[in-house]
Amino acid sequence: MTRRSGALLMLATLGCEDPLHPEQTIEKTRAIGARSEVTGQPERATPAPGESAEVVVWLAAPGGAPETSYALWLCERDAVLGDVPGCSAPPLVEARRDVLDVAAPRLAFVAPSESSRLLLFGVVCGAGVASPLLQTSDWPEAMGCSDGHAGGRVSFELDMAPEVDNLNPQLTADALSLDGAPWSEGSDPCGTGPSVPATGGKSRLALALRDADREVVDGVRETLSVAAFSDAGELGSTRQFVEPTEPTSPPAVSFAWTRPKSAPAGGRVVRFWFVLRDGRGGADLAERALCLVPAGT
Amino acid sequence: MRALGWSMLILMIPVAVRAEVDADPELVESDDELVYGEEAVVEAPPREAKKRTLRREELTEVAGTRGDAMRAIELLPGVGRPSDGDGTPILRGAASFHSLVLIDGMTVPLLYHFGSLTSVVSSRLFESVDVYPSNFGARYGRMSGGVVEANLRRPAMDGLHGMVDVSLIDSAALVEGPVARDTSVAVAARRSNIDVYFDAFAPDDAYGVIAAPVYWDYQAVVERELSRTHSLRAVVFGSRDRIELRLARPLASDPELRGDAGGRIEFHNLALSSRGRRADGGGHRLLLGASRQLFEQKAGPNTAGEFKSWELTLRGEVTEPASRELTLVTGVDAKATFLDGSYRGTRPRQLEGDPLLEVPNALGPRVEVADTLTQVAPGAYLELGWSASRAVRIVPALRLDAYFPSRQLSVDPRLTTRFALDDSTALGAGVGLYSQAPQYYEIIDVIGNPKLEPERSLHASLGVERRFSDDLSVELEGFAKRMTHRVVTSADGNAPYFVNDGDGRVIGAELGITARPTADTRAQLAYTLSRSERRDRNGPWRRFDSDQTHNVVAALHQRLGAGFSAGARLRVVSGNPSTPVLGSVYDARVGLYRPLYGAVGSEEDPLFFQLDVMVQKAWQLGAARLTAYLDLQNATNAENAQGRAYSYDYSRSEPVRGLPILPNLGLRGEL
Numbered sequence: 001m002t003r004r005s006g007a008l009l010m011l012a013t014l015g016c017e018d019p020l021h022p023e024q025t026i027e028k029t030r031a032i033g034a035r036s037e038v039t040g041q042p043e044r045a046t047p048a049p050g051e052s053a054e055v056v057v058w059l060a061a062p063g064g065a066p067e068t069s070y071a072l073w074l075c076e077r078d079a080v081l082g083d084v085p086g087c088s089a090p091p092l093v094e095a096r097r098d099v100l101d102v103a104a105p106r107l108a109f110v111a112p113s114e115s116s117r118l119l120l121f122g123v124v125c126g127a128g129v130a131s132p133l134l135q136t137s138d139w140p141e142a143m144g145c146s147d148g149h150a151g152g153r154v155s156f157e158l159d160m161a162p163e164v165d166n167l168n169p170q171l172t173a174d175a176l177s178l179d180g181a182p183w184s185e186g187s188d189p190c191g192t193g194p195s196v197p198a199t200g201g202k203s204r205l206a207l208a209l210r211d212a213d214r215e216v217v218d219g220v221r222e223t224l225s226v227a228a229f230s231d232a233g234e235l236g237s238t239r240q241f242v243e244p245t246e247p248t249s250p251p252a253v254s255f256a257w258t259r260p261k262s263a264p265a266g267g268r269v270v271r272f273w274f275v276l277r278d279g280r281g282g283a284d285l286a287e288r289a290l291c292l293v294p295a296g297t
Numbered sequence: 298m299r300a301l302g303w304s305m306l307i308l309m310i311p312v313a314v315r316a317e318v319d320a321d322p323e324l325v326e327s328d329d330e331l332v333y334g335e336e337a338v339v340e341a342p343p344r345e346a347k348k349r350t351l352r353r354e355e356l357t358e359v360a361g362t363r364g365d366a367m368r369a370i371e372l373l374p375g376v377g378r379p380s381d382g383d384g385t386p387i388l389r390g391a392a393s394f395h396s397l398v399l400i401d402g403m404t405v406p407l408l409y410h411f412g413s414l415t416s417v418v419s420s421r422l423f424e425s426v427d428v429y430p431s432n433f434g435a436r437y438g439r440m441s442g443g444v445v446e447a448n449l450r451r452p453a454m455d456g457l458h459g460m461v462d463v464s465l466i467d468s469a470a471l472v473e474g475p476v477a478r479d480t481s482v483a484v485a486a487r488r489s490n491i492d493v494y495f496d497a498f499a500p501d502d503a504y505g506v507i508a509a510p511v512y513w514d515y516q517a518v519v520e521r522e523l524s525r526t527h528s529l530r531a532v533v534f535g536s537r538d539r540i541e542l543r544l545a546r547p548l549a550s551d552p553e554l555r556g557d558a559g560g561r562i563e564f565h566n567l568a569l570s571s572r573g574r575r576a577d578g579g580g581h582r583l584l585l586g587a588s589r590q591l592f593e594q595k596a597g598p599n600t601a602g603e604f605k606s607w608e609l610t611l612r613g614e615v616t617e618p619a620s621r622e623l624t625l626v627t628g629v630d631a632k633a634t635f636l637d638g639s640y641r642g643t644r645p646r647q648l649e650g651d652p653l654l655e656v657p658n659a660l661g662p663r664v665e666v667a668d669t670l671t672q673v674a675p676g677a678y679l680e681l682g683w684s685a686s687r688a689v690r691i692v693p694a695l696r697l698d699a700y701f702p703s704r705q706l707s708v709d710p711r712l713t714t715r716f717a718l719d720d721s722t723a724l725g726a727g728v729g730l731y732s733q734a735p736q737y738y739e740i741i742d743v744i745g746n747p748k749l750e751p752e753r754s755l756h757a758s759l760g761v762e763r764r765f766s767d768d769l770s771v772e773l774e775g776f777a778k779r780m781t782h783r784v785v786t787s788a789d790g791n792a793p794y795f796v797n798d799g800d801g802r803v804i805g806a807e808l809g810i811t812a813r814p815t816a817d818t819r820a821q822l823a824y825t826l827s828r829s830e831r832r833d834r835n836g837p838w839r840r841f842d843s844d845q846t847h848n849v850v851a852a853l854h855q856r857l858g859a860g861f862s863a864g865a866r867l868r869v870v871s872g873n874p875s876t877p878v879l880g881s882v883y884d885a886r887v888g889l890y891r892p893l894y895g896a897v898g899s900e901e902d903p904l905f906f907q908l909d910v911m912v913q914k915a916w917q918l919g920a921a922r923l924t925a926y927l928d929l930q931n932a933t934n935a936e937n938a939q940g941r942a943y944s945y946d947y948s949r950s951e952p953v954r955g956l957p958i959l960p961n962l963g964l965r966g967e968l
Contacts, residue, residue: 023549023944023945024549030883030946031885034886057885079791080789080790080791081644081662082644082656082661082786083653083790084893120885140882140893141880152883153880153882153883154882154883154885155883155884155885155886156885156886157884157886158886223598225552236546237546238547238552239549239552240546240547241547243598244598245598275888277887277888
C-alpha cells in the first residue's frame with residue numbers, strides 16, 4: 001500500500017507479509033466477519049422483500065469471546081463506488097446494546113420492499129458506549145465509543161432477493177482436522193484435548209469444504225475463501241482460496257501453523273477462528289481450540 | 298496492493314499517445330548563413346521560450362544514472378524527481394502523463410525498463426536530449442505539460458566502431474560504420490542480466506519464478522546523405538520487458554493478488570524520415586512512423602489485461618523564409634491508433650490525486666471490458682518567426698488539433714519572444730495554450746466518458762540568461778500554468794465515470810548555473826522552487842501528487858588524469874505530498890479494512906537526500922579503449938522515506954524506504 005509506482009519489477013517484492021502487525025494473529029478484540037440469515041432459513045443469505053432476517057457480527061479476542069457494547073444500523077446502500085459504502089437514506093433499523101456482554105452484536109430486520117442492496121454499519125466497543133447516529137453523514141468518521149476511542153467500525157453490504165439469490169456456505173462439524181486427526185469443537189481442550197507440544201514446530205490445520213457451496217452464478221462457480229486467525233503461534237497465511245476452476249471435489253484448504261516455543265506447565269488454550277466466504281456475502285464461522293503443552297510432556 | 302494492479306495497467310497505457318517529428322531549429326530558422334558540414338553548429342533563434350539541451354558528452358557521465366541519458370535530464374532546472382519505480386519526467390509541476398517523450402520523433406509506451414531501471418534505447422546512440430519544460434512550440438501538440446526529445450545521432454562515417462558493455466544490470470553491444478560512401482549504419486542491442494541471479498535473491502517461500510525478469514531492446518539506424526542538403530534516415534527500435542511469478546500465498550494486504558502474477562510490455566517502432574535544408578534557411582522534414590505495441594498483465598485470477606495496438610504517424614513540416622526578417626513554418630501532424638484490448642479488474646480512476654487508488658483491489662468496484670478503439674488525431678500548425686530587430690525576435694504560432702471519435706477540436710495560439718540585452722544576456726518570454734486528449738481508456742464507454750473534452754493548459758514564462766564567460770552561464774526563469782478541463786473521476790464513481798471537472802495551477806522559479814572552471818571539470822547546479830496544485834470537482838485546492846517545493850541538484854564531473862575520472866551528483870528535494878489515514882472501517886463482507894483518508898496531499902514525506910558517486914578508469918589499447926566503472930547510487934544509504942506502509946487495520950504504519958545503496962560495476966570496451 002505504498003505510493004503508486006510503475007514497475008513490473010515491483011512484483012519481485014511481493015509475497016512479503018505485513019511486518020507491522022500480522023492480520024492472522026488476534027491481539028485485541030476485533031470483528032472477523034458477519035453473516036446474514038433469513039429467519040427460519042439460516043442457509044439463505046439474501047432476504048426477499050418482507051422477509052425477516054438477521055445479521056450477526058462475529059468477534060474474536062485473545063482468550064475467547066469478548067465483552068462488547070455496540071450500535072448497528074441498517075440502511076439502503078448508496079450508489080457511490082470505490083469509497084467506504086454509505087446510506088442513500090436515513091437508517092431503517094437500529095440495534096444497540098449499551099452494556100458490555102459476550103453475546104455477538106446482531107441486528108434483526110424486515111427486508112424493505114424497494115431496495116436491492118442494504119448496508120449494515122455501526123461501531124463495536126470494548127469499553128464505553130457506541131456514539132449515537134445524529135445524522136447519516138456521521139458515518140463513518142464521526143462514529144466512535146464514549147471512552148474516546150474510535151471503536152471498531154464495521155460495515156456489511158447485503159444483497160436482496162430476488163435480484164441476488166445466495167446461500168450461506170457451511171463449515172460442517174467434521175470439516176476440520178489438526179495434523180490429520182479430526183478436530184471437533186470442545187470447551188476444555190486442556191482437559192479433553194487435543195494438545196500439541198510447544199516446540200516451535202509446524203502443525204497442519206485442514207478444512208474440508210462442501211462442493212455444494214460452490215454455487216454456479218452465470219455459468220461460473222463461486223470463489224470460496226477461508227480466513228484463519230489464532231491468538232497464539234503464527235499462521236503461515238491469512239487466507240486460502242478455492243478458485244472457480246479448481247477441479248478438486250470436494251474442495252479443501254489447509255494452513256500451516258507454527259506453534260509457540262513455550263507453554264505454562266498446565267498448558268495453554270490456543271483459540272482458532274475460521275471464516276468461510278463465498279464472495280457474494282455468504283459466510284460461515286468455525287471456532288476451535290487446542291491445548292499447547294510444554295515440550296516433552 | 299491495488300496500487301500495484303493499477304500501476305501495472307498504467308504501464309499498459311502509452312506514456313504518451315502521440316508521435317511527432319522534430320524540426321531542427323539549428324537548420325531551419327537561422328538568419329545567418331549556414332555552413333554545412335559535420336562540424337557546423339549554427340545557433341538559431343529559438344522557437345520555444347525555453348529549451349535546455351544536454352549534449353552527447355554530458356549524457357552518459359552523470360553519476361547515479363548508470364550512464365543513462367534520459368536520467369541525465371534530472372540535472373536540469375524544472376525537472377522534478379520521479380518516484381522510485383516510475384522514472385517518467387515531471388516537468389514544471391506537470392504529471393508525467395501530461396508530458397511528451399519522443400525518441401527520434403517517435404513515442405514509446407514505456408521509457409524505462411521495469412519502470413526505472415534503464416531507458417529503452419541505448420544512450421550511446423543519442424546525440425542530444427532537448428527538454429522543453431513548458432511553453433513549447435507549435436510543432437508539439439496534443440500534450441499539456443512539457444516535452445523531452447531525445448535525438449539519435451548519425452552513425453559513424455569515419456570507419457568501423459564497436460562497443461561492448463557488461464555490468465551487473467545488463468549487457469550491451471553496438472556496431473556502427475559506413476556501408477557506402479554516403480551511407481552509414483548503427484546497430485545496437487542490450488539484454489538484462491538480472492535473471493542470472495534473480496533466483497538467488499527471490500524469497501522462495503513467497504513465490505515461485507516462472508519467468509525471471511528479463512528485458513531486452515534493440516536499435517538500428519541507417520542514414521543516407523542524398524546530397525549535402527538532403528538526407529534520409531530509417532530507424533527501427535524496440536523493447537520487451539517480461540516477468541512471471543507464481544505467488545505462494547495470497548498477499549495479506551490484498552488477497553486479490555494471488556496465484557500467477559506478471560506481465561509483458563513490448564513495442565517495435567519503425568520511422569522513415571527525410572530532412573532537407575537549403576542555404577536560404579528553408580527546408581523540409583517528413584516522417585512516417587509505425588509502432589506495434591503489445592501489453593499483457595495478470596495480477597491474480599481476477600485482474601488481467603491484454604492490449605494490442607498499431608500506431609501510425611505522419612508529419613510534415615516546411616520552412617520558408619519570406620524575407621530576411623520573416624520565416625514561415627507550416628506543418629501537418631496526424632496520428633492514428635488502432636487498439637484492441639480487454640481488461641478485467643478494478644474500475645479505473647483518475648491517475649493523480651486519488652488515494653482510493655491505494656485501496657486493495659478486493660474492495661474496489663470491478664469491471665470487465667473488451668473493446669476495439671480507433672482514434673484519429675489530425676493536426677496542423679503555422680508559425681511565424683519575425684526578427685523585429687537584431688535584438689528582438691517574436692514568434693507567434695497557432696496550432697489546431699482535431700480528435701476523433703470524440704469529434705473535439707482544440708485551437709491553441711502561442712507566442713514566444715526573445716530580447717537580447719547585449720551579446721551575453723537575453724530575456725525570453727512565452728505564453729500559450731496547450732491541449733491534450735484524455736487517456737484512451739477514459740473515453741471508452743463502459744469505463745469512461747466518450748464525451749470528454751481535451752484538457753487545457755495556459756503556460757506563461759519569463760526568464761533571463763547570462764553567459765558571464767565561455768566557462769560560466771547562469772539562467773533564471775519564472776513560470777506559471779493554469780489548467781482547466783482536467784479529467785477527474787466523477788463525484789460518485791458512477792457513469793459517466795470521468796468528467797472534465799478538474800483544474801490546476803502551478804507557479805515557480807528556476808535557477809541554473811553551468812560552469813567549466815577547467816578543461817577537465819564540469820559542474821552544474823539547478824534549483825527549482827515551485828508550487829503545483831490541483832482542484833477536483835470544485836473541491837478544495839490540494840497539492841499535486843509530485844509537488845516538490847524545493848528541488849536542488851548539483852553535479853560535478855572531473856577528469857583526474859591517467860585515464861581516471863570521477864563524478865558525483867547530489868539531490869536534495871522536498872518530500873512528495875502524502876495523504877494521511879485517519880482510521881478504518883472493517884468490511885465484513887470481504888474481510889478487509891477500508892482506510893479513511895484525510896485531506897488529499899495534506900502531509901509530506903521527509904526531505905529526500907541522495908548522493909551518487911561514479912568512478913571510472915580507462916585504458917587505451919591501440920585503437921581500442923577499455924573502461925572499468927563503478928556507479929554507486931545512494932552512496933550514503935539514505936533512507937529517503939517515500940510514503941507509508943500500513944498494518945492490516947491501518948492502526949500502525951511505518952515509512953517505506955527508498956532505494957538502498959545500489960552499486961553497479963561494469964566493464965566497457967570500445968573500438
